[in-house]
Amino acid sequence: MRILLDKFSKSFGAVKVIEDMTLEIKDGEMLALLGPSGCGKSTTLFAICGIHKVTGGRIYFGDRDMTDLPSQERNVGVVFQSYALYPHMNVAENIAFPLRIRNLPGAEIKRLVDEMADLVHIGNLLDRRPAELSGGQQQRVALARALVRRPNVLLLDEPLANLDAKLRLEMRSEIRRIQLETGITAILVTHDQVEAMSMCDRIAIMNAGQIIQIATPKEMYRNPRTTFVAGFLGNPPIAFVEAEARDGMLAVKNADIRLPVPPDAVTPPDGTPVIIGIRPENLGPEGDAIIRGRVSFIETQGRENLYDIKLENGSVLRSIQRVRDDISLDDEVEWRVRSDRLFVFAENGERL
Numbered sequence: 001m002r003i004l005l006d007k008f009s010k011s012f013g014a015v016k017v018i019e020d021m022t023l024e025i026k027d028g029e030m031l032a033l034l035g036p037s038g039c040g041k042s043t044t045l046f047a048i049c050g051i052h053k054v055t056g057g058r059i060y061f062g063d064r065d066m067t068d069l070p071s072q073e074r075n076v077g078v079v080f081q082s083y084a085l086y087p088h089m090n091v092a093e094n095i096a097f098p099l100r101i102r103n104l105p106g107a108e109i110k111r112l113v114d115e116m117a118d119l120v121h122i123g124n125l126l127d128r129r130p131a132e133l134s135g136g137q138q139q140r141v142a143l144a145r146a147l148v149r150r151p152n153v154l155l156l157d158e159p160l161a162n163l164d165a166k167l168r169l170e171m172r173s174e175i176r177r178i179q180l181e182t183g184i185t186a187i188l189v190t191h192d193q194v195e196a197m198s199m200c201d202r203i204a205i206m207n208a209g210q211i212i213q214i215a216t217p218k219e220m221y222r223n224p225r226t227t228f229v230a231g232f233l234g235n236p237p238i239a240f241v242e243a244e245a246r247d248g249m250l251a252v253k254n255a256d257i258r259l260p261v262p263p264d265a266v267t268p269p270d271g272t273p274v275i276i277g278i279r280p281e282n283l284g285p286e287g288d289a290i291i292r293g294r295v296s297f298i299e300t301q302g303r304e305n306l307y308d309i310k311l312e313n314g315s316v317l318r319s320i321q322r323v324r325d326d327i328s329l330d331d332e333v334e335w336r337v338r339s340d341r342l343f344v345f346a347e348n349g350e351r352l
């Protein structure tokens with residue numbers, strides 16, 4: 001089911017949280033709403049499921065205007081960070097709950113509960129109470145309960161935040177598998193870029209109540225529109241240095257480093273201040289542009305090391321490379337970067 005937010009706005013009293021947001025989620029797509037704490041992700045989700053009344057704009061499911069319908073008439077499945085299972089009911093009763101309140105016949109309820117339990121792989125746990133389940137198992141029950149009514153859309157608000165690292169990894173692929181198997185249109189709210197990139201077809205990146213960019217994970221990583229987007233995706237994160245256009249090149253401020261303008265960027269007029277973004281995987285032994293600096297920190301990550309390179313001007317770039325025994329702390333190095341992997345931004349953060 002396609003979802004369309006058409007110039008959606010939401011205020012709490014005098015505080016405008018979302019203003020004129022237009023966003024389309026395609027039928028069968030899983031879209032991540034990604035952004036820092038307080039940017040309005042949950043507010044957007046609550047408006048879609050009908051918990052919040054909108055202040056302005058319309059919300060459509062397919063061609064149907066849902067804006068004024070109460071939550072229970074929108075047929076949405078919701079999973080929150082706290083699974084909110086009913087503690088006194090067992091797993092089967094928890095999953096069956098949305099069907100019971102609809103007065104479905106008992107045999108039909110049992111069939112649907114078994115089907116859902118199979119889908120989320122908890123068929124052997126139906127008699128247990130929530131307290132007798134692990135976090136990941138509880139999350140599966142919450143998913144089954146959200147999906148059992150065959151909702152039009154599935155809304156997930158930080159569903160993995162309460163799980164430990166290993167379970168989070170497992171549930172990431174599980175939720176994606178279930179979404180693909182059911183073909184349900186889904187929105188995942190998260191502030192974790194890895195979750196957004198690994199689970200979703202597209203990412204809408206938000207800041208301060210606005211959508212900054214919508215793209216596939218790959219496209220957004222390769223082609224960030226602003227410094228904010230470039231800085232939000234990637235771990236370890238991209239590093240930025242200040243520079244100035246000079247003789248068709250980019251001269252790093254207060255350092256003897258000149259970088260070529262990447263082929264896809266417009267050469268700015270001489271004297272234009274710019275910000276250059278360099279991802280850690282693109283700084284190392286290979287490339288057509290030279291960067292000199294001093295190794296100021298080495299972090300061992302197992303297969304690879306993270307090297308901090310301090311430039312003459314004090315800025316720090318990061319380089320991620322296979323472990324090198326020929327490099328030690330405080331070494332002066334002359335490393336390289338591929339100019340076609342550089343990002344150049346104007347002073348206001350917009351990509352050139």
Ligand SMILES: Nc1ncnc2c1ncn2[C@@H]1O[C@H](COP(=O)(O)OP(=O)(O)OP(=O)(O)O)[C@@H](O)[C@H]1O
Pocket residue numbers: 012015017035036037038039040041042043044191
């Ligand atoms: N019921 C409310 N009344 C007043 N202000 C609210 C209410 N709900 C949210 N806000 C404000 O709206 C803004 C956006 O909140 P929201 O919960 O949507 O953020 P979020 O992106 O989900 O953040 P987080 O990642 O921390 O969950 C915040 O500044 C918050 O304080």
Ligand SMILES: [Mg+2]
Pocket residue numbers: 041042043
């Ligand atoms: Mg939130």
